Amino acid sequence: xxxxxxxxxxxxxxxxxxxxxxxxxxxxxxxxxxxxxxxxxxxxxxxxxxxxxxxxxxxxxxxxxxxxxxxxxxxxxxxxxxxxxxxxxxxxxxxxxxxxxxxxxxx
Amino acid sequence: xxxxxxxxxxxxxxxxxxxxxxxxxxxxxxxxxxxxxxxxxxxxxxxxxxxxxxxxxxxxxxxxxxxxxxxxxxxxxxxxxxxxxxxxxxxxxxxxxxxxxxxxxxxxxxxxxxxxxxxxxx
Numbered sequence: 001x002x003x004x005x006x007x008x009x010x011x012x013x014x015x016x017x018x019x020x021x022x023x024x025x026x027x028x029x030x031x032x033x034x035x036x037x038x039x040x041x042x043x044x045x046x047x048x049x050x051x052x053x054x055x056x057x058x059x060x061x062x063x064x065x066x067x068x069x070x071x072x073x074x075x076x077x078x079x080x081x082x083x084x085x086x087x088x089x090x091x092x093x094x095x096x097x098x099x100x101x102x103x104x105x106x107x
Numbered sequence: 108x109x110x111x112x113x114x115x116x117x118x119x120x121x122x123x124x125x126x127x128x129x130x131x132x133x134x135x136x137x138x139x140x141x142x143x144x145x146x147x148x149x150x151x152x153x154x155x156x157x158x159x160x161x162x163x164x165x166x167x168x169x170x171x172x173x174x175x176x177x178x179x180x181x182x183x184x185x186x187x188x189x190x191x192x193x194x195x196x197x198x199x200x201x202x203x204x205x206x207x208x209x210x211x212x213x214x215x216x217x218x219x220x221x222x223x224x225x226x227x228x229x
Contacts, residue, residue: 035215037152044219045152050208056217088152092213095166096142096154 002027002091004099012107019076021102023089028069033093036065036074039101040085048087049074079104109133109218111203116223119193127223129186129203137181140165140206140214143188145199146222155201156188171197193227200224 003026013019023034031052037045047056049065052072062077076083084106089099115127129141142157142165156177157165164177176189186203200222206214 032210033213037216039152044202044221045216046219047215047217050215050217051210054208056208090152090215092215096157098144098152098154101151 002029002094002097004089004091004097006087006089006099006102008102009100010103010105012105013079014107015079015081017079019074019079019083019104021074021076021087021104023067023072023074023099025070025072025091029072029091030093031068033091034065034067034072035090035092037088037090038083038085039088045088076104109205111205111218111220113201113203113220113223116201116225118226118228120229121194121227123193124189124191125193125225127188127190127201127203127225129188129220131184131186131205134205134218136184140209141179141186142204142206142216143177143186144202144204144216144219145197145225146202147196147199150199153199157206158186190225193225195227198225198227 005024007022034052036049039045053065064075066073086101086103088101110132112130119125140159143155156167158177174192178187202222203220204216205218207217
């Protein structure tokens, strides 16, 4: 099983700041099989990126995804109030696993 | 508008069974693989099981293998999860999820329901 580790566990930032979230895999993941999701309290997850860097419809371009191999990154260039949430990475190439999540909260 | 609505959750005693349903609308259900994902209270996401458009199982998490069965009825635009021998650790919000943006039959989840809560307790 591919284990995903996300860091940091919590990221405390202010609106307008840049957020950089990391997802590391226990073995190499094809870039075609890495996704990012956003989950707000009381809501279902929402797909942000698939294939590591392909933005899902309706996702603002302040969000970007990058990485390859075992190291992937989700970047939010300038945090908006609605971006404070929990973010999960997922690999879907070898079975399916999610990372434990990174909570982005307001500093 | 595409939508998934789960139902069937509730309070159940350990060792008992429960069947969850997911009603799909707004898209061609039998074109897409479907999955169940759960989230224990205050915890992260855990993939449970998936099924192909052609009703072929895509597998189960080790934690539910042999106890849960996934199925679908394309004529009714519905996905099911039959859960047997329930344990306290199965307590979670169960989401159904639709796939899209596939690459070589591997797919992320582009649409999620709001979930149905299963509580296993005596």
